[in-house]
Amino acid sequence: MHWGADGAVASPVDERDDAGYADLRSYAAIGDGRTIALIARDGRVDWLPLPEMDASPVFGALLDAENGGCIELCPDEDFTVVRSYVEHTNVLTTTFTTASGSVRVTDALNSGIAGRLPWSELARRIEGLTGSVRVRAAVRPGTCLNTVSPWVHQTAHGPVLRVDGLTLAVRTLNADEVTDGDRRIDVTFTTSPGSRHLLGLVATEREPLFLPAAEDVDRGVDRTVDNWTAWMGEFSWTGPWEDAVRRSTLLLKQLIHAASGSMVAAATTSLPESLTTSKNWDYRYAWVRDSAYALTALFRFGLREETHGAISWLLSTVRRHGPEPQVVYSLDGGLVPEATFRDVPGWRGSTPVVSGNNAAAQLQLGVFGDLFAIVSLYVEHGNVLDAETGRLLAEIADLTCDRWQSKDSGMWELPEHRHYTTSKLGAWMALTKAVELADAGQVPGDDSRWRSEAARIRSWVEENCWSAERGAYVWFPGSDQLDASIVLHAISGFDRGERMSSTLDALRDELGTGPYLHRYSGAAKEEGAFLACSFWLVSALTLCGRVDEARALMDELMATANDVGLLAEMVDPASGDFLGNLPQALSHLALVNAAITVSEAT
Structure with missing residues (x-):
């Protein structure tokens, strides 16, 4: 495997298993700032929540092959596949080749003249290349994780699909036949050299449905290509691993919720981190952590709207629910609901x-x-905080002075409450940055307490969390176990000297499998390798002066992504199989920031 960022990559079609599930490596993602569709190499859309990415998946065969729903589109005979993204876009092209000819499908979640459309619009353009190919398609809404029952409703303008509050309509261009059943709409096309066809889907929720002409949906593909190309025209980056960085940035843009400015951690829920233990989570929310790493990259690339949107969303959300910040919020800035379990x-x-x-x-x-x-970071790039935000941050800094002494769940959200080393260093970083902001006149108040508590935390970590026997910072005091998240504090600047360098060696020895790192001691027995940790290690090696090692490791990690450059949360080091939710913001963010760190060091 290698990065297939903007050039076609030949690959065989993955066989689905007997139950109808595709391999996780087979998926490509398209998005519109509202939602994300996952398309397998066989042309089937197995994941598409509507109207927003955190809504129930009306097309959710990814988690329920029988009743989850999907949008099928492929030749009606055996085929091979070549696919790639249109250069500098999130528009996907898939070329199917059969014994009778070849056909190209171009998939886009369309945008409008002024940006995001006020309805959802999926366009699947079909172009005949050679010979004559019969193409079959089916739009089969699912049960939204067994909570609703879809049906076909006949109107004066043709059939529409209804799923709870959603109304969906299929738009076709140059179809042979369109038929509807009680829960699906089927379409067939026959291509010839130079022919053009369309399978389109438009949807709204609890509002009237606008029915664009099929020709307008088809033209929307070209407009969407132009919009993505224009956005990437503002992207400024030349450096090592340029194709991977560009593709990761485009995938990250899909994960930004356009209406609010928040960034979703991943497009999916409940994809397993392990095939032997139950470690399935819903990642369709906005973690403060991810926003922090995202801004580092977005500022470096000269992207203005996204950086301001992200910080405005975050500060307004913290102010609304604070003053103590939560770990994660909903995409619209609300509180995340408690976990509930679906019978699928x-x-x-x-x-x-x-x-x-x-x-x-x-x-x-x-x-x-x-x-x-x-x-x-926002202030360092020449921006100014408002007075209310300054007062809020002063209050949060005071809270940090008290809260750092508490046990917590740690970065890995564990049930055991402990004095985790990297948790204390998170508080140290908060107070260190608060002092810098106060010195810059951005945060009011007396920062003497923040200075003294930051110094106290540093001393506590140095005295309690360093193990001379292990030659490493340990997971928590009294333990001889290791935690890979310590590498983030080479990045934060806490330690880039001999102790941190020695810790990196210990991590690679105990937590490493090939180029990959597991999250903490014992994790390899119960889950895959956490991809972000591996890319964070590249940054940490660089900042500890080990640039040649960092570059070599980064080169190895470039083989991880699938044929269109997508990364999941985890990987099975033995097989290369993806594990966990995807596309995963943290994995792509860690890749991008590693490339930036190495580039700046060299």
Whole structure:
């Protein structure tokens, strides 16, 4: 495998298993700032929540092959596949080749003249290349994780599909036949050299449905290509691993919720981190941590609207629910609901299938550091805080002075409350940044307490969390176990000297498998390798002066992505199989920031 960022990559079609589930590596993502569709190599859309990415999946065969619903589109005979993204866009092209000819399908979640459309519009353009190919398509809404029952409703303008409050209509161009059943609409096309056809889907929720002409939906593909190309025209980056960085940035843009400015952690819920234990979570929410890492990259690339949108969303959300920041919020800035469990099979039988996330109720001290890192970065790039935000941050800094002494769940959201090393360092980073902001006149008040508490935390970590026997910072005092998240504090600047360098060696020795790192001691027995940790290690090696090692590791990691450059949360080091939700913001963010760090060091 290699990065197929903007050039066609030949690959065989993955066989689905007997239950109808595709391999996770087979998926490409398209998005419109509102929702994300996952398309397998066989042309089937197995995941599409509507109208927003955190809504129930009206097309959710990814988690329920029988009743979840999907949008099928492929030749009606055996085929091979070549696919790639249109250069500098999130528009996907798939070329199917059969014994009778070849056909190209171009998939887009369309945008409008002024940006995001006020309805959802999926366009699947079909172009005949050679010979004559019969193409079959089916639009089969599902049960939204067994909560509703879809039906076909006949109107004066043709059939529409209804799923709870959703109304969906199929638009076709140059179809041979369109038929409807009680829960689906089927379409067939026959291509010839130079022919053009369309399978389109438009949808709204609890509002009237606008029915665009099929020709307008088809033209929307070209407009969407132009819009993505124009956006990437503002992207400024030349450096190592340029194709991977560009593709990751485009995938990250899909994960930004356009209406609010928040960034979703991943497009999916309940894809397993392990095939032997139940470790399935809903990641369709906005973690403060991810926003912090995202801004580092977005500022470096000269992207203005996204950076301001993200910080405005975050600060207004913290102010609304604070003053103490939560770990995670909903995309619209609300509170995340408690986890509930759905009665569906899960991907390849992996359960539970979850909606909601209980991490929102946890104490994680790292969130204090993430918040202040975001604000500090915003100010460093020449921006100014408003007075109300300054007062809010002063209050949060005071809270940090007290809260750092508490046990918490740690970065990995564990049930055991402990004095985790990196949690304390999150508080240290918050207070260090608060002092810098006060010195810059951005945050009011007397910062003497923040200075003294930051110094106290540093001393506490140095005295209690360093193990001379292990030659490493340990997971928590009294333990001889290791935690890969310590590498973030080479990045934060806490330690880039001999102790941190020695810790990196210990991590690679105990937590490493090939180029990959597991999250903490013992994790390899119960889950895949966490991709973000591996890319964070690249940054940490660089900042500890080990640039040649960092570049070599980064080169190895470039083989991880699938044929269109997508990364999941985890990977099975033995097989290369993806594990966990995807596309995963943290994995792509860690890749991008590693590339930036190496580039700046060289």
